[in-house]
Amino acid sequence: MVIEVGTELPPLTVTFRRDDLVRYAGASGDFNPIHWSDRMAGALGLPGVIAHGMLTMASAVRVVTDWIPDPADLIEYGVRFTKPVVVPDDDKGVNVTFSAKVDKVAEGRAEIDITAVAGEEKVLGRARAVVRVQ
Incomplete structure (x- = not known):
């Protein structure tokens, strides 16, 4: 797989x-x-019950690990939590859509920016994964 800057996952x-x-x-x-x-x-001033931050974070990186040939090539990952994911008390729940785009490729590594949106709100800031590339 060729990984290039601008590639959308x-x-x-x-x-x-x-x-x-x-x-x-x-x-x-x-x-x-x-x-x-x-x-x-x-x-506590929250708009309702919220998803665990680590659950949101783990779900977000799946957009990368589902795309790369070997999930073991994920070598670095971090996020900033900006908004909580409010989970309603119904059978529908809340959909969170994760998208990602390759920002940089150099020295055998690719940096991938991840976006997480629940409803119309971006719920993660500065979400970035670094993967090993061959």
Whole structure:
């Protein structure tokens, strides 16, 4: 696979529902009530129950790992959380769409910028993955 500056990766849309948050809480051990209780989320000034940041972060990098031939070629990854992903208490949940574009290729590495949008809001800032290229 040839990786070039400007290459756009296929987008990925992930749906988060409340039951996903419960499962993630069990797997991660993060049982903070802002991830399951509207009352507690509201008491802290949040617009509702929010997805775990690490769940959002892990889902975002899938747009890269699904695209590269070997996910082990991901050598660096980081994000800034800018907006919470609010997960409604219904059967539909919330869709988060992840897209990515190659920003730089040099010295056997490619830097890929990732965008995450829930509704009309960008929920991650400065999300960047670095992959090894051959």
